Amino acid sequence: MVSNFRGIKPLLLATLLLVLFACSKAPTPYTWPLPDYVPKPVVPKDNPMTEESVLLGKTLFFDTALSGNNTLSCSSCHAPEYAFAEPKPVSIGAAGDALNRNALALVNVAYNATFTWAHNNLESIEKQIMIPLFNEHPIEMGVTGNEQQILARLNTPVYQQLFEQAYSTKAPTMDAVVKALANYVRSLVSFNSAFDDYAYAGNDDALTAQQIEGLNLFFSERTECFHCHGGVNFTQSSKHSFQAFAVQPFHNTGLYNEDGKGSYPASDMGLYSVSHNKKDMGKFRAPTLRNIALTAPYMHDGSIGSLEEVVEFYARGGNKANELNPYRSPFIKGFSLSESEKAALVAFLNSLTDEKFLKTHNRHKN
Incomplete structure (x- = not known):
């Protein structure tokens, strides 16, 4: 069986092995890795934290397939080794455009009251994620106009299993993509310094x-x-x-x-x-x-x-x-x-x- 999966990215292969042997069941409530002195974050009612949605979001976060031209992933500008930030003054989008601002570290954003550097009306991670995905001036991930092409890239056996387990749909949707990414980012909590x-x-x-x-x-x-x-x-x-x-x-x-x-x-x-x-x-x-x-x-x-x-x-x-x-x-x-x-x-x-x-x-x- 393993020979059939040659060429699959390591993260996708690991994910596939997990989902292939998982029984069909309701999503598992997420267990927050928080010390006793830290309260839980506020989570939107329409996107509950589950182990399955976090796994889907994590897989998407590191996949270049999510960008319009298949060259950039979320992790390109938010690298784990830099606390999910980037060692550049400003990020470079999928089309090669320099963005206006430095990439914020994705540390404990689950506790943010607002998102991005300067916006007082973005009150959820789900809304914030729409900006890098769909922004056109400048282009970041370059999703706008390429939605169907991106969803087709994600329409693989691995992702079908992930989407079904997380959001009860085998066919990838942009709504589920945004929700899953939000839950993975929401899971990045850091209180052990x-x-x-x-x-x-x-x-x-x-x-x-x-x-x-x-x-x-x-x-x-x-x-x-x-x-x-x-x-x-x-x-x-x-x-x-x-x-x-x-x-x-x-x-x-x-x-x-x-x-x-x-x-x-x-x-x-x-x-x-x-x-x-x-x-x-x-x-x-x-x-x-x-x-x-x-x-x-x-x-x-x-x-x-x-x-x-x-x-x-x-x-x-x-x-x-x-x-x-x-x-x-x-x-x-x-x-x-x-x-x-x-x-x-x-x-x-x-x-x-x-x-x-x-x-x-x-x-x-x-």
């Missing part, structure tokens, strides 16, 4: 003295870091099963001031491009800092190359600190740290790396 071991598991030896110094600086009024990167997910843009109210802050960090009056480049004015409210000029969502050491370069346009440079940027209060900028966040006011304190702050940010998460997803990507 050295910081977690120290703060929640009571292991006083989990952090070094330098990292503890950095932790204290991070949560101090000197640096103000925690105001925008607070909570269990190190971002205020979050919601979960214990939190009915979704906090959705966007912040102008003073990265640009094109006209001396706070204007951002016309190519990307942040939340203002969606709301058309001048108060939203240059506002972007503060992403999670979990696994942040792996996701360089930083900022919405990938314009800052390292964590050390990020600390320097905030220490000087943004790139135009001495010019009038009515839109800059009041928390971006600059601070003074010694070189050793700056190093301690970076050391603390490194303690947010979840090695177990990385090993698990790097092992399972193929």
